[in-house]
Amino acid sequence: MTNAAVDDARDAMREIFPETPLQLNEHLSRRFGAEVWLKREDLSPVRSYKIRGAFNFFRKALREGSRDRVFVCASAGNHAQGFAFVCRHFQVHGVVFMPVTTPQQKIDKTRMFGGPFITIRLIGDIFDQCYAAARAHVEEIGGAMVPPFDHADIIEGQATVASEVQAQLPDGVRPDLVIMPVGGGGLSSGMTGYLEPSLGASAFLMVEPAGAPSLKESLKAGRAITLSKVDNFVDGAAVARLGDLNFEALKHFSESQVMAVPENAICVTITEMLNIEGVVLEPAGALSLAALAALDPETVRGKTIVAVVSGGNFDFERLPDVKERAMRHAGLKKYYVLRLAQRPGALRDFLNLLGPEDDIARFEYLKKSARNFGSILIGIETGRPENFADLLARFDAAGLGYQDITDNEILANLVI
Incomplete structure (x- = not known):
């Protein structure tokens, strides 16, 4: 992946959606005594950054002559929606494997985005189970697997978030800290790969749910490992195993640069952003901001911080549970x-x-x-x-x- 290739992918994406805004958030800036910029990936057409990797994968595959193949993906929701949106855009057929535990709101939105171009199959309780089923289906039909994170074209597509951030920051403004959510590692490996040459490795904080710390545990072990148990409350980031390519891109980072945030703390952030800012975030979308709240205030005071906010696919039937968890954590x-x-x-x-x-x-x-x-x-x-x-x-x-x-x-x- 080169920055020039990422910039080219960013420009190509303008045919399906405009750049997402980078907003200086006054509430968070006052609260933390810092300059806090939010990269609003929750305002993409599918309310997450996942559309980027899917688009970049498809544009390259179709350019190489794969239009007649059936495309397949496995996703807990956000990658599925990006996949479905892009299938409809390019008018190719796709099959989406989703865990049975996926919130109904995400299933319905995936069906809406893909229309007649996608088929949805619900299999397994967690992502890794449905991912295995999707790969078996690809082998059976000779289809094309569109991975959610473990592929060079997906990583390159997610890196366009960093390309936009760099272009959107005011002249002379340089972030001291970039905070990113981590599930399988596609976004973090792409963004760090793009920004590290200019910002240095110490400028990044990656955030996982405490119930699925695949990156943190892999960095501890020195290799990509598979977690024996995953709490799927943060369904958009609850992954038992980091992608192999993603781990290779991230293995030089310190374990201290990965924060595992308790699920109930994430719920506090969801309710605060909804009540104060009117911003609707799903659990995975609140990861970066929950980490910001958990940092030592003195370490962020006076700093320029960019936090990636993604995604916004929140099922409001979960709100009573989120409120309950938030009150208990507080x-x-x-x-x-x-x-x-x-x-x-x-x-x-x-x-x-x-x-x-x-x-x-x-x-x-x-x-x-x-x-x-x-x-x-x-x-x-x-x-x-x-x-x-x-x-x-x-x-x-x-x-x-x-x-x-x-x-x-x-x-x-x-x-x-």
Whole structure:
């Protein structure tokens, strides 16, 4: 990949969509005491940067005479939408393999973008399972696989994000830090390859969900590894194995340049950007901004930061879960199992322990655990995290038996 080739791909893309904006965000700039620029890939036609790699792959394959082949891809959603959009643009047929767990909104949008030129097949619970099924289908029909990240033309296409950023920054403005989300590594390998000669290797921070840290673990091991377990909450970036080409492009970076952000912290960013800025982000789209919030404020103060925001394919049926996770991460909501005496007035005595900002969000009688005591599941929301310390002090003073199960993943999943 050369910068000239990337610039050529960028110019060719203008036939299907204009460059996405690079916006100076006043809210984040004030909050962090920095100059924070957002590269709004959520404003592409498919609300993510994935359309870039797909377009670049197709334009080269068709130029080489592959129009009569069936194109195949596997995707948790965003690559599928870019693939479908490009299939329709070039009027070639494609088959999209998606995990069964893909949000319905992404499935519907993929079908809308591709129209009669695509067929959707739902297979497997995670990306890697449907990717294996897609590769088997390609072998069976002699089709053309369009990888989501592990291909030189895909990497070159994603690198056009960096080409646009460089052209869009005001004269004389040079980023001190470029923050990028990482799933399979297509965007990060492309952007670092384009910008590293001018910015240096230390200018990059790559961000993964804590439940799928494939790049971080691969850098630790010194080779591309396959994770044994993946949390697919951040479905656009939950990949068990980084692409081989992508790892080769990224293996010289320090493990410290990859941040694994907890899924619940990502939910805080989603709700903040929606409530304050009116920006709709899916979990993968919020990765870069969640990392910015997790950095030591002194390390970013006064710096010029470019954060890639991608994508915006959020299924609003997930909003209650996102809000729940965000409140728990912010320390504003906790769950307890209480051992409450079974006597008249016991519930009233408990309610009198609550503070003025405490509110009961869940109350459920679990079972009669003894003749004189019963177990209660209770969820409490409050206005400030420090209120819980005062509440627990009152619990202790009253001799109330309780267990905090908020962060007990196994128990919380069973009863919450």
